[in-house]
Amino acid sequence: MNAPDSSSTPLEVHDLTVAYHKKPVLYGIDLQVPEGSLIGIIGPNGAGKSTFIKAVMGLLPVSSGWVKIFGKSYRENCHRVGYMPQRESVDWDFPVSVMDVVLMGRYGRLRLAQRPTKQDREIARNCLEKVKMLPFANRQIGNLSGGQQQRVFLARALAQESDLYLMDEPFVGVDAATEAAIIALLRELKSRGKTLLVVHHDLASAKEYFDKLILLNMRLVAFGDTDEVFTPEILQTTYGGRLTILSEVAQTLSTTP
Amino acid sequence: MRRLLLPLLLFGCVFLVPEVAHAVRISELTDSTMMDRAVRFFTFRDASLRNALIGSMLLGICCGLMGTFLVVRKLALMGDALSHAVLPGVALGFLWNMAKDPLAIFIGATIAGLLGAGTIQLIRNTTRHKEDAALGFVLASFFGVGICLFTMIQNVPGGNKSGLDKFMFGQAASLGRGDVWLLAVIAVLAVGTVAIFYKEYTITSFDAGFARSLGMPVQIFHYSLMLLLAFAIVSSLQAVGVVLVSAMLVIPAAAAFMLTDRLGIMLLLAAIFGLCSGAVGAFFSFVGRNLPTGPFMVLAAAAVFAIALFFGPRHGIVSRWWRQRSRSARVQRENTLKAIYHVLEGNEFRSEHVSLRELAERRRETLEDVQRQLTAVRRTGFVTLFSDAVTFTPSGWQRACEIVRNHRLWELYLTNAAHIAADHVHEDAEKIEHILGEDAVRQLEKRLNYARRDPHGKLIPGIEDISLGSIPQPADRATGFGPAPH
């Protein structure tokens, strides 16, 4: 195979199928993400947007298909991937400070049992500065507003210093000013050659934020430049109606022994 | 520093165990009064007593550390289920050579605990039952098997006096040297593992998904924690008892959780609380003539928890109630200041003095009420009180101006920016005026182009008026203060 070519592709997904409790959520996703782009993942509720990025990282068992990150398996290249989970995925009463959480972004680069170094702290501080959260560094994370919590997560993803970022709904519970600040940050990352995949729920802003879109509804409806795929017909296919027959047949399949 | 403290503490305890033992068996002690027994306790004369005390303290440390992770991972009931599930293992360990061999019991109980954890996992994966049912099933059925084995052992000759009943509610006095060494090893293991892998245990507990995305072996850390938990439970059994180990796991950690926002400090506090409750439990158990130790340890831990729950400086119930009270007292004071300002404004700032009668009319309250409120305000140094009148001090004038400014700015902001009708904004501003910070005020002023008048046409005090320090003199009228020009 042409190795140099595939190793510059940040994300390559081939025929990915994911099932939750034997109920299929994603079907045969097949795509290749080019380097240095800001990509939105959109689709209706339950379309498998979060499932998609979790499956890419191997957080969910995959029924079939494979994923390659810069030409290698996820495990081999996990240090090149930054992840920003949904805000609800953690317990915000957990006894850690904002600084501790951002430092966690550096843990992937530390050896087992190794402590974060001065340099790691410096990087974490810079990332906090970028999202304008440095004054809150010593606060317990539960004492922050929703928007601030998102910014802490964003800072943690930045601290990972990765080449490919996967972000799950970074704009939920965020005020307009923070949203603008986040999108500016994402664009800056893109201009530095990073690749970003962002799960997004708001159609109206999707067109303006992203240069490419992945439209999902259990299967890949479309993937391409925003101007090409943001058309009424494709949106209609994505959002119009569930694929009832597909899901029902699949269920019968999975329940027959 | 903090990381060093625990191991030091621990080794100190272990080296206290003396080589020579001129012991009397505790059951043979003949001291009659409680006082005698208390004195005996504190002189550490008997090796068995030392064993009991050191063992109890070590188990407190182990349980506190492991319990912290149970509490932050919301696995408290897992601890409960596992601690009941080890019972059949204890019985089987005893059957190994029909003696209370610490190692055999330890191995048997650990296996039973891990089997219980595995069963919980299996039920959750292969049935539709939820976590709570799985936990309850393992807890109850393993315990049932254990009870059957125990009653069977009692029928066997020699099984009756085995002292196995001590495993139910705990008896620190029955700890032997072997038991204490076992506890010491487990404590060192727990402290060491947590200290070395602090970073890994924190991140896998806080955000397992993220940890996995970093390529960390989350499952390994989870199971190693469960193994350590099983060790902690099993080694504590004899002193606390099967039924109450879970309390020693959860309660010190929960008390620590009420007191701090940092995991490291929480671990340290939980270990200290565990250690203290262990010692107190051992003391009461000894003084009260070999009462079961477990309940007294748990009650000591519960006392610590109750104190933390009510009087914890930041999250405690009383502290929060107190803060709320002082906040509402401040709001009340500021409202009084505002009322004085309004009266002054109504008089077009002709006099510094506001008579109490005017104030009472303005606030629609009795003279006594107003007097009482003013006395409260005077304590903060905002007003000077005369027999029938009141004036602002410079700081009082400043604060009153600020409150009025905040109120009017907010009203203006709501009508201009949020397009709320001018007669609907007052209520909201009444609340906001007390909490608006200086930064927010600067932003509002900028946003409103430094407007001077609120939606009702009243003057908004500006920075110059506030820095004036007293009500405007006639000469200041030029700045726009005082009666509105018609």
Add this chain to the structure above:
Amino acid sequence: MQQLIPPFDWHRIFVQPWTTDFSITIWVVLMGFFVTAACGLVGNYLLLRRMALIGDAISHSILPGLVLAFMIFKHNSTWVMFLGAFSAGLLTVAIIEFIHRQSRIKPDAAICIAFTVLFALGVALMSSLESQGTIHIDAECVLYGEIAFIPLEPPTVWNGMEIGPPSAVRMGIVLVVVALAIAVFYKELLVTAFDGGLAKSLGMRTSVWHYALMGALAIVVVSAFEAVGAILAVAMLIVPPMFAAQLSSILPVRLGLTVLHAGLSAVLGLHLSVWLNCSGAGAMVVAAAFLFVLAWLGTMAGSIRNRSLAVDRCSRDENLPQVRSL
């Protein structure tokens, strides 16, 4: 080992109990059945509400209630003990809610704290009373009850007729009351367990039903306490409904299966305890757990599983029985 497990003697284990020892056996089995069935019926609703461990909590925490009631009133009449245990049960629920609402402690830790502290208080009181010689409450009784002694109680006499041991009679009455209450309030209990929001929109007072269930729980646990002790009562609350839920997704069928399971485990448990010469209550729990494991393996094997999944597909929540009878 031979001493531990007596030889398997068919006649001693299966024939003798029902012939020579019939008068004892029948009451042990009946008591076991009453306890398991009453606890299991209430337990079904606990399981539906995902509150199985509240059952655990309450069954532990009634102990200080019993001891305190005895200390205050100085005699162990049924009603006094009952009152003490009942209020201890409600106190537990109140403490759990207080800790959970008023602080940052999560509900699981709150449950664990509330019941272990109350239980510790109970044991501490009990053992200090015992060491002073004031009363003698057997610690073993707290742990696993004394079901074998129940037939030895002087029988209750009613209208000159000997009915049976008072504990068993009382437990029988509790079972009948619980069964009747479930029959009468079937739809309210179902709706509040299934969908609290719906129940509220229908104008039901969900908190009343919540506390009613807690009250029923306290009643069955208190009456079961004597026979099976505090901890094994948890098994009676959780295992029969789990067995039933494993086999059916329809609530009335589940209730029936619970009762069937109760009868089976009582009889099996009796024979097990005769054979191994061990605690009767412990043996009944082992039998109950064994039956659940059988059902579990059976469903895993496949045949029933397919059917129940097919039924699931049309129900709203796969963990709840269908709301068919509404």
